[in-house]
Amino acid sequence: DTAVSQTPKYLVTQMGNDKSIKCEQNLGHDTMYWYKQDSKKFLKIMFSYNNKELIINETVPNRFSPKSPDKAHLNLHINSLELGDSAVYFCASSQAHSLYNSPLHFGNGTRLTVT
Amino acid sequence: TQLLEQSPQFLSIQEGENLTVYCNSSSVFSSLQWYRQEPGEGPVLLVTVVTGGEVKKLKRLTFQFGDARKDSSLHITAAQPGDTGLYLCAGAPDSNYQLIWGAGTKLIIKP
Numbered sequence: 001d002t003a004v005s006q007t008p009k010y011l012v013t014q015m016g017n018d019k020s021i022k023c024e025q026n027l028g029h030d031t032m033y034w035y036k037q038d039s040k041k042f043l044k045i046m047f048s049y050n051n052k053e054l055i056i057n058e059t060v061p062n063r064f065s066p067k068s069p070d071k072a073h074l075n076l077h078i079n080s081l082e083l084g085d086s087a088v089y090f091c092a093s094s095q096a097h098s099l100y101n102s103p104l105h106f107g108n109g110t111r112l113t114v115t
Numbered sequence: 116t117q118l119l120e121q122s123p124q125f126l127s128i129q130e131g132e133n134l135t136v137y138c139n140s141s142s143v144f145s146s147l148q149w150y151r152q153e154p155g156e157g158p159v160l161l162v163t164v165v166t167g168g169e170v171k172k173l174k175r176l177t178f179q180f181g182d183a184r185k186d187s188s189l190h191i192t193a194a195q196p197g198d199t200g201l202y203l204c205a206g207a208p209d210s211n212y213q214l215i216w217g218a219g220t221k222l223i224i225k226p
Contacts, residue, residue, distance in 0.1 A: 004157070041201055043216045056213055090157050103148050104214070106157025
């Protein structure tokens with residue numbers, strides 16, 4: 001019954017590799033997000049999709065490419081991984097694009113370690 | 116650039132004590148959300164405040180939104196070890212399309 005599920009939970013890989021993180025939500029929400037949480041626990045938005053359409057694309061290296069095959073899924077592909085990409089990546093969803101009274105529901109995160 | 120300053124960054128107190136966490140900004144928010152995050156999990160929403168001066172209570176937690184909708188506080192009465200976690204505030208600006216996040220308060224309640 002997990003509302004927002006992302007896989008894998010842990011990802012350890014070497015510099016230069018390409019990896020993907022998958023996310024699915026079963027809440028019927030229209031909007032999905034990818035966040036990066038650094039070692040100091042600061043949450044930074046990376047991307048936001050509303051009904052499969054890219055809405056927010058923050059200053060993220062183009063090695064990061066989100067893909068939304070349908071509004072219940074938002075995957076994150078990362079090319080040529082670098083040491084600085086090590087972080088916890090969170091997928092989230094919200095009922096509507098407007099955040100006035102539409103809180104975020106987060107997955108449990110993917111801890112990416114690049115060696 | 117809108118900022119949301121959260122303080123303190125870290126707080127370690129004994130069980131039974133009271134504490135307050137603050138989120139302050141020079142910008143106006145249409146609403147402000149408080150989340151709690153436990154190790155190995157994602158943030159979970161505690162409350163959303165939307166009206167200036169609003170006070171919401173969740174058991175021993177009291178949330179207040181400033182009259183001018185620029186600041187908010189979280190007060191915990193008689194803290195319990197189960198309150199341990201990372202508390203995050205997030206403001207929805209008038210544009211409403213991207214939350215502005217505080218840096219978080221790591222709270223440890225010692226038995």
